[in-house]
Amino acid sequence: MDTVCLAKAARAVGALAAATALAGCASVARSPPANMPVSSTTPAGMGAPTDLIRPNSIILAFSGGGLRAAAFAHGVLEGLAAVKSGDKDLLDDVALINAVSGSALTAAHFGVFGREGLARFPERVLSPGFEDAMRTSLWSPANLARAIGGGVNGRENFSDVLDNRIFHGATFGDMYRRGRPGIRIQATDLYHRVPFPFIPAIFEVLCSDLSRYSVADAVAASMAVPVVFAPVVLRPYHDRCGPLPSFARDLRVQPESPRSVNAIARAISAYRDPKRERYVKLGDGGLTDNFAVSTLVLSRAIMETPYAPMTQRDAVTIRRLLVVVVDASRGPHGDWIGAEAGPGGFELAVSATDAAVDSAARGAADALGSILLDWQLAVIAYRCSLSPSEVARLGGPADWNCADVKFALANLAIEDLESPWRERVEPIATRLALEPREIEATIEGARRAVLAHPRLQAYLRDRVGP
Numbered sequence: 001m002d003t004v005c006l007a008k009a010a011r012a013v014g015a016l017a018a019a020t021a022l023a024g025c026a027s028v029a030r031s032p033p034a035n036m037p038v039s040s041t042t043p044a045g046m047g048a049p050t051d052l053i054r055p056n057s058i059i060l061a062f063s064g065g066g067l068r069a070a071a072f073a074h075g076v077l078e079g080l081a082a083v084k085s086g087d088k089d090l091l092d093d094v095a096l097i098n099a100v101s102g103s104a105l106t107a108a109h110f111g112v113f114g115r116e117g118l119a120r121f122p123e124r125v126l127s128p129g130f131e132d133a134m135r136t137s138l139w140s141p142a143n144l145a146r147a148i149g150g151g152v153n154g155r156e157n158f159s160d161v162l163d164n165r166i167f168h169g170a171t172f173g174d175m176y177r178r179g180r181p182g183i184r185i186q187a188t189d190l191y192h193r194v195p196f197p198f199i200p201a202i203f204e205v206l207c208s209d210l211s212r213y214s215v216a217d218a219v220a221a222s223m224a225v226p227v228v229f230a231p232v233v234l235r236p237y238h239d240r241c242g243p244l245p246s247f248a249r250d251l252r253v254q255p256e257s258p259r260s261v262n263a264i265a266r267a268i269s270a271y272r273d274p275k276r277e278r279y280v281k282l283g284d285g286g287l288t289d290n291f292a293v294s295t296l297v298l299s300r301a302i303m304e305t306p307y308a309p310m311t312q313r314d315a316v317t318i319r320r321l322l323v324v325v326v327d328a329s330r331g332p333h334g335d336w337i338g339a340e341a342g343p344g345g346f347e348l349a350v351s352a353t354d355a356a357v358d359s360a361a362r363g364a365a366d367a368l369g370s371i372l373l374d375w376q377l378a379v380i381a382y383r384c385s386l387s388p389s390e391v392a393r394l395g396g397p398a399d400w401n402c403a404d405v406k407f408a409l410a411n412l413a414i415e416d417l418e419s420p421w422r423e424r425v426e427p428i429a430t431r432l433a434l435e436p437r438e439i440e441a442t443i444e445g446a447r448r449a450v451l452a453h454p455r456l457q458a459y460l461r462d463r464v465g466p
Helices: 003-023 066-082 102-113 121-126 141-149 159-167 172-176 200-205 215-222 259-271 294-302 312-317 345-385 388-393 421-425 436-452 454-462
Strands: 056-062 094-100 151-153 182-189 194-197 227-229 232-234 280-283 320-327 406-413
Touching: 056 066, 056 102, 066 094, 066 102, 066 121, 066 320, 066 436, 094 102, 102 121, 102 159, 102 172, 102 182, 102 215, 121 159, 121 436, 141 151, 159 215, 172 215, 182 215, 182 294, 194 259, 194 294, 215 232, 259 294, 294 345, 312 345, 320 345, 320 454, 345 406, 406 436, 406 454, 421 436, 436 454
Parallel strands: 056 094, 056 320, 094 182, 151 227, 320 406
Antiparallel strands: 182 194, 182 280, 232 280
């Protein structure tokens, strides 16, 4: 071992010893819950917009991947805005955005500030980054002690920074008042190991008012990488509970149900049990679904209507639906496969975590194709079962074709970019600070990928009506 390695080892041993001593005095990281109980002023459905679907609609699923995911998702929105159809563009067709981890920044910013906020997103959100406000040194004994206590960075290092710099106190109620598109930010319930979407139905189970919850806190939860960040905490308000929402009333653990559905059923049951669940601890949404598709997939499995998660009006309205899975995750990297030894400690832990996360995400994304086909057929069957008076009541035309419905899936990934954009974007690290050239390349690569994507071109050709 050379002198440099000896010096590093000595510093590591010293830091670990100091951290161990400090840990004896350190308390577990605390993050007081900021969610509020339901009240007489809580709007129906938490104020969330419904009937989001138009005859031509796009659903976006944005993956995790730090600020490179945020930049890539922003490039996709810019690309859709650049594709014109008559007097509109494809950004007008976006009905729903599901987002996880880094891309939750982009989705939430678009939800709060709308189309007019697109132009300022790179300068105000991406360029400053967030690492200047964070504790980043792994050699600091105090940070090691904080890691042992539950998280190196707390609310003041990220959630408060997000709120002060970007969202300025915006709540889900503020976002919902803008209407379309619907925005679904997704975290992970660390105890029950299931996706946790910030949606009205889940907060209804918690007897909590999502309309008053901070958008910044939800984004922080979705991006809360364990150890780097302390978990974001929610509190169920059992003394304020009304009846369970309709989707949860018949949700039970059953041997014949998929394991993912049973896991959700156990979590929902625990949320309503004051003897079992006093707090919900949330971490990075990418841990359970790094492609942000589970809310859609599980909705199809849990909800009993043929059109779910659409409403009845949505099912009558829809004719062309395109689901776009945007994958900004980083592929295999590092040079340790070129040597017999390695990877070592930290790199080994990161590689093992990435393997687990990517495997689960690929499985969910691969299942989406068959789920979309089943969903399309179920919607057609439902539409064709309606009487003319029911069609009219739900807003359909008198001369409609009930079977004229087409659902399609498009995958848009960094690894599929054309040269030279792939080579420029792939090496960018998953972190919370990027160089200007990295931001520009990532946005432009995504924008060009949208413009050239064959499935998006096919959707554009196949759009119907105005």
